[in-house]
Amino acid sequence: MFHVNDTSEPLFAADLTRSVLSLAQDASPDSDISEELPALLLSERCAEMTSYVACFSVHGDLLSQWRAYTPSTGGYAIGIRASDIPSIGDDLLLGKCEYDCANQQDAIESILRDHPGMLDPNVSLDQLREQNDPELSSLIAAFLTLFPLLKHQGFREEAEWRIVRSPPNVDNHPIEFRISRGVVIPFQRIPLAAPDDRLPIAEVIIGPSPDARERTYATRMLLDHHDLQSCDLWTSKIPYRGW
Secondary structure, three states: OOOOOOOOHHHHHHHHHHHHHHHHOOOOOOOOHHHHHHHHHOOHHHHOOOOEEEEEEOOOOOHHHHHHHOOOOOOEEEEEOHHHOHHHOOOOEEEEOEOOHHHHHHHHHHHHHOOHHHHOOOOOHHHHHHOOOHHHHHHHHHHHHHHHHEOOHHHHHHOEEEEEEOOOOOOOOOOEEEEEOOEEEEEOOOOOOOOOOOOOEEEEEEOOOOOHHHHHHHHHHHHHHOOOOOOEEEEOOOOOOOO
16 A cells, blocks of 8 residues: 555554544553554554555546546546455455544544553553564554555545455465556455456446547447446546547
8 A cells, every 4th residue: 555646645544543542542641652553554564564455436437537547548437346346355355435534533443442452551562562462463454454444535535445455465366566657566466256257347437538439339349248238338428638
């Protein structure tokens, strides 16, 4: 998740966690976790455990999405049936991104309630790390799964859902690399269907483009070729010209 478009995402989630921990420490003022835990979650140690995410939006035809993620001459939005996604793997979480600050704090507090030992003023975070404390490991895993679902309210328009894999299992899902805008991006493949099943594609939207008619014809041929005749196909309703 360190390579998503919003590069401040990990910092945003860590800062929010720091704020919640600071309030929790009012009852445990001698504990040092409010500063050390957020730093640990952003450390190189946890970077190796970071989540891999696939991002989706509830809105298939959104101007900001076309501008941000497609070439100026047009692109495509692929609609996936969400009901089919949870069945593809036990190591995957399909979650709705949370933009409301109060709800974000509630989610963090819920994790802390499940790990009460973390606020024990008699135990330092360094001690827990040296002991490979299972509660600390569980806490870190819980936060690294939650963090990709916490987004700044300025991105609320995207109405995003994400498939999260955390921590990544490199034995079953090897890490691959691709280039995006001149930057090397690590990624893992997430199967959206079993090998012998059709992809759960419900619709394809053709973005604003100078040749929408030709694109519609070719895309329909492509869908039919892959036995996706039931897939809806339509063009963007947004009168945007980016070319």
